[in-house]
Amino acid sequence: MNLFRTKSIEQSIADADEPGRKLKRSLSTWDLMIMGVAVAVGAGIFSVGAKAAANFAGPAVTISFLVAAITCALAIMCYAEFATAIPVAGSAYVFTYATMGEVLAWIIGWNLILELFTAAAVIAKYWGIYLSKVFSLMGVDLPPAVSLGGVDLYWGAFLIVAVFTVLLVLGTKLSARVGNIFTLIKIGVVLFVIVVGFTYVKFSNYTPFVPASEPTANAGAADVMKQSFFGFLTGAAPAQYGTLGIFAGAALVFFAFIGFDVVATSAEEVKNPQKTLPRGIFGGLALVTLLYILVSLALTGMVSYTQLAEAESPTLTTAFEAVGNTDAAKVIAFGSLVGLTTVIMVLLMGLARVVLAMSRDGLLPRSLSRTSEKRSTPVRLQIICGAAVALVAGLTNVDLLEEMINIGTLSAFVMVSLGILVLRKKRPDLKPAFRVPFGKVLPIVSAVLCLYLMTNLAVETWIFFGIWLVLGIAIYFAYGQRHSRLNEKFADAKAAVDGRSADLDDRDDDELTKV
Secondary structure, three states, X not given: OOOOOOOOHHHHHHHHOOXXXXXXXXXXXXXXXXXXXXXXXXXXXXXXXXXXXXXXXXXXXXXXXXXXXXXXXHHHHHHHHHHHHOOOOOOXXXXXXXXXXXXXXXXXXXXXXXXXXXXXHHHHHHHHHHXXXXXXXXXXXXXXXXXXXXXXXXXXXXXXXXXHHHHHHHOHHHHHHHHHHHHHHHHHHHHHHHHHHHOOOOHHHHOOOOOOXXXXXXXXXXXXXXXXXHHHHHOOOOEEXXXXXXHHHHHHHHHHHOOHHHHHOOHHHEOOHHHHHHHHHHHHHHHHHHHHHHHHHHHHHHOOHHHHHOOXXXXXXXXXXXXXXXXXXXHHHHHHHHHHHHHHHHHHHHHHHHHHHHHHOXXXXXXXXXXXXXXXXXXXXXXXXXXXXXXXXXXXXXXXXXXXXXXXXXXXXXXHHHHHHHHHHHOOOOOOOOOOOOOOHHHHHHHHHHHHHHHOOEHHHHHHHHHHHHHHHHHHHHHHHHHOHHHHHHHXXXXXXHHHHHHHHHHHHHHHHHO
């Protein structure tokens, strides 16, 4: 049993052209750039920064965003080099399969499913909640959930997932056009929030820029589960703010940067991927980083971080209400709703593409990788993914697993960063259109930073992550390892060799008989 057998790049590209399992190349640089902004700029820009400022970093949340952006940029460089060398669907899963072997590729694919599925379900649920808030601001009482037989049904999640599942089934280019319109609207809303927010800035609110570290109030068992894994390993008491608070904040706001790896999953649907992918990914990341930094500066300049910390769930709305501008709440609620809309679309697409790549290889049922002859989209798979996301988002308390999104993404980033070093050593003949500069330095720095941010996630997140990995490994050995197409090829090759050996033995026996 060879768990670390690799799949050649040539075979991955050939499998992408298999009849009945092909995707259509229709996306441009602009489409990719907007896709990155679409999946990154969601409701998180209105809430996650406020939470990080209130509970972890104070005004230094701007540095937290920079740390997260640099970490993401380094990892995305590695993604871009891989994607231009292997321009097929599957992202980190395919890259790991080509460099580190099948079992590690399965684990990364399994983690990508965790990231994309959980993110889509959490955000679909929040979309329904924000929809109710928008209606309530207009004087219409529309509850986010209805009770059916004692079970709360979040109907908004079903609605939005159904709409975008249909759009994605109809075609990637059509859904990209719809996403472009929504993305431009929400960029306009974010710019409005930044401009208005800066009119209320008081420079005294930026002091102290890095608040002194202080112990978490009422520390107990629950706080230990909520504290960072790094703090748990080092035996530090649960605390907030200070230098470690900046990195804890970076681990939290990293949620706002997830999605650029999803853009890499669309490599097989991009026109001229060698040039289009790097331009689209980096253009989107640059725009998102600029927007996040400006929002965080406006937020922490409007009100003191201590005032944000007094709120049970601080958001940008908290800051505008504190300065007396309640009208801005309507704009923020609308912006959050529009922002979440496009995030759901890109996540649903990315989830289907990762499962498509894994099913092509036989690690999941091959029937899932069938694409429509007319539209070149994985119709059956997209519907299955949409139905699963809608059920979990509409019927469960999925928001308990929010941080699982971050740990799934970061684990993939670590493997892709290290995988670049393996790829260069194994295939020096490859000449990708984009190459990470400074040799081995940046990929190693990327892996270390991602791993460090992972340790800044909560202890309970690591426990849930461990359970998810055990479940994934069990599925691999129960199904994936035996049904792997690579395993079948190894078995066929071994059978051929054994057959030739048997023929030679028979010939030897015949010769001895003659003698």
